[in-house]
Amino acid sequence: MSFQPTIIQYAWVVPDLIEAAQRWHATTGIGPFLVNRDLKLDQPRYRGAPSATRFSTAVAQHGDVQIELVEQLDDTRSAYRDTVPAGQTGFHHVAFIAGDYDADLAHYVDQGFEVAADGLFGPMRYAYVDTSATLGHMIEIVEDKPAIRAFFGAVRKAAERWDRDPATLIRELG
Template structure:
């Protein structure tokens, strides 16, 4: 396993994620406390169709903010709706806390099988932009979930932009930015 290189897939942990109750306030706290930033935000991502605990589900509305921290990303996630989700499986509404480690998989099927073969179930399986992702519920073994993200060009480009924004950032200018041009 190698160190994370933004936009380059592998089987290594490339992201640590926290569920938060107020995304903007959390970005401010993280930046002030740790100097990590800037955070690139993607508001109101809506998953229309996915599988939750093996059953069809839809309408999951959440926002994310991601910043690069050396070789790893920090992701903050705010769920807006009350639908059941991998997020609410471990963190109650109104609460916040560490939620998952993410792996950007160049061989999604092998990574998925690695966890399933150990008896772990997928809390969520879905596609985003035509590419697969899942939240594998490893919380009983390691205290958090594992998110698997299938390598894809759009995601790689976004991850490179997150890393590029952190390069040479002065710690103050525009600490919270849109993740995609308006």
């Protein structure tokens, strides 16, 4: 069987998370956006070395895919800055959930692609694989864990139940 993951997310790096979410909604009707501010990761690495990039995200569901907006909050070198300069908006990655994280990561590493960033988000492993020279963007591999399934389910449920009230477009998470 050939390797063919299901893309579940398309992500852009943006200079201002809230402004970008409002533009996305005004242009496409997508919403609401669930916002996670200044995310804390465990054992984060950038190109194999310890790193601590500060960033926030806003995620909305559109059909079977998510739109993720990422705002880097500092000036550190990062997988985000590798492809999108500070102050700019640009496409960054597609993401998929890996049933076998190690095998899926090896699929890319064995082809010579470098892991730009990786670490833990709670109990879930993640990696940004730098496929930008080949595809024009990175690929994020997300380990299949109940916590990430619950979060993605909450994003979908929020979209399904949303009454399109612009006052509830931005939903800050704890």
